Amino acid sequence: MAEPPEELGQTDLEKEAIEFGELQDSVAFHLRVVYEACVDDLRPRLRDAHVEEEIGGQAVEKRGRASSRAGGLDVNHLSFLALILANPGMTQRELGKAAVRDKSSVTIALKELEELGLVERVRDARDRRYYRSYLSDKGRAFCDGTFKRVLDQHKRRVASMLGDEETGQLLGLLKRLRAAFDASSIEAPSDK
Template sequence: MNPNDTFRKEPIGRLISHIHRSQQKYLSRSLGEYDIGGGGQYSFLKAILHSPGTTQEQLTCDLKFDKATTARSVKQLEEAGYIERRTDPGDRRSYLLFPTRKAEEFLPVLQRVLDESNAKMTRDLTEEEKQQLTLLLQKIRLDL
């Protein structure tokens, strides 16, 4: 049997979905001790750390999550002490999200866990293959 036959039979969407689920499980295990849960909470925290003063609506758009997931994740991060909400002076009905000192101190740990996850995922690839994979995934990324 030709090894290339396997690649043609396995749908790309299924492979990407499997990789995503595996990475989410790994990250949930690795970040659970820090009160960072599933649902991509680390993505929200990292975005707030890199763009202090963002809104939930902006996070929803930037990270491509639905509003309910964003609201749930923001609430959990706030309860865990990683972020705080402040009333938007330009729109009293809206809140701006800021990282706390706890979040800022946690950033190196978060980045280490994310780097380890990526290293584990690509451990059997050459540097050239990693670059090619990144380029191909960027090329097919769906912006729906």
């Protein structure tokens, strides 16, 4: 069981005496900073895992420069792969809602995952307007191998910072907060 360090200490910005003003108590600000830190932790793990196990073969060009992504796969693709693994046959709309992504982001991600041979999209038999997404054999092998290994390494890193108990508490609080926002349709109260 991982135990948290004695004292986590101050962040580099706090040591530099940068004032955060109203952001200091902003849940949204701190969630964004932690999200970016998690992506920064996952990205090199995914890239390093790709060196050991070929998944794509070519780098995807983005905005005129070669991507640093592992064979075209980016950290942001992982949520789509995990959702399709757990829910084979999801529609683009269902994926967007579950991953909290807009339609164009889902379309681009699914196209890239299909080009990498990780996802297959099949036209819905009952409603030909919709496509359902499934992992290919290559996609299932990736999720069972590299993806699981990279995610496990990341989970262990987080647990080494907080400990298993606090990591569980944090996940519980984040799930409760998301459920509360979902229940309220993420509508801000009026300032009457």
